[in-house]
Amino acid sequence: MRITQRATMSPTDALDRREFMKLGTAAVAAAATARERAAAAPAGLLAAPPIPLVRIGMVGVGLQGGGHLENFLKIDGCRVTAVCDIREARTTWASQAIAAAGHPAPTVYARGPRDFERLCETEDLDLVFTATPWEWHVPVMLAAMKAGKHAATEVPAAMTVDDCWALVESAEKHQLHAVMMENCNYDRAEMMTFYMVRQGVFGEVLHAEGGYLHDLRAIKFEKQDEGLWRRAWSMKIDGNPYPTHGLGPIASCLDINRGDRFDYLVSMSGPSRGLYDWAREHFPAEAPERRERYTLGDVNTSLIKTARGRTVMVQHCTNLPRPYSRINLVQGTKGMFQGYPNRVYIEGRGTAHQWVEAAALREEFEHPLWRTLEARAAGAGHGGMDYIEDHRLITCLREGTPTDMNVYDAAALSAVVELSMKSTRARARAMDVPDFTRGRWKTNPPLGIVTV
């Protein structure tokens, strides 16, 4: 199937038509191999020409998109000049927020679910930023790049391996950025972990664990916002639909796509109970929610082996009562970091076999970006990390440097969605993770320690 055809299909149609859950692994492996045999990826990492004032079109200004918009209003060197949402209440809110910041009113696109195409085609923009439900990320990104704009998306970038390839192929063809906005890469503890890894504190990193363990039952059943779309995914897939919060930070520590890469994955899900119990406990017998059938196992666990032989565990659990965690465990030959609560063990420091609270080492190992931006990030979404993430995107675009996360990262991390589903369906059979870099992972430079 050609990419142009994929891009014009409705995402739901695309999923149904391809019935990717039923696809044999051989078909996917063949498609991936053909692509891997195709022309080599461009040398080096994309550094687009610098953009002094980044003009942004925002598609989807709901809860998360609204947070990004508020950040952009505070970041120097960017303007939100167009907004698009299927809900007029949200475009009105966005226009008012932009006016209140003293910026010119944006052009509004609110003529339905494909109006982002008109935005991409008609607006003079540098960046299209989407924070829509998952099924819309790829159509918006492809429309943006086709129209010559850089693209950024909320997570996960894509729900299928085919769509991951579509993003890679489009970004390479148009020489544009396609960035997945993984805010957890910028959280304080994760950045401290990364900084410690870069200082060699943990020796050689051999294993890492991450996850998205967040009781979303109430949110999934709301009559607004994520309640309108997120629960639906629990009725059509089983696997890990949301792997990137856990994987993003540990992928940086493991130099994924920059010295190592995800090689293959195995995945298993347990039973689906949490949403049934919630529906029974919160809705009357005749409510439609009581008749819903959920496919998503409440706990999904995947193991990934890297090309250099290291191991990653990534988990998803959003349907059960539990405290929040992204695990954030990074283990090396000299010590380890573990999140929730944040703690560190460094051989030869402190008491043998005993954790040290990470806060006690913050003065020594705080990431420089947090030292620079903490005050400005105060009050922004998710403890400030969303501001830092948005600030970095704008800085890279203005300076014309490679973005921290690029299209290969978006693809490698998002591919876990479909691969975990396939492995789960196939009694945890190993699924190859495509090498979206087509060999460039061996020579791509490692992610550096950035300060602004």
Ligand SMILES: NC(=O)c1ccc[n+]([C@@H]2O[C@H](COP(=O)([O-])OP(=O)(O)OC[C@H]3O[C@@H](n4cnc5c(N)ncnc54)[C@H](O)[C@@H]3O)[C@@H](O)[C@H]2O)c1
């Ligand atoms: N990184 C994070 O921490 C984080 C947190 C929450 C959500 N998210 C991600 O952000 C995205 C949005 O989630 P949310 O919580 O903001 O959901 P939301 O439902 O609050 O917002 C989505 C918005 O997109 C709009 N929309 C839907 N289809 C559209 C279309 N075709 N064109 C234009 N607008 C459309 C909706 O009207 C809504 O305003 C999702 O990808 C989600 O995974 C990320």
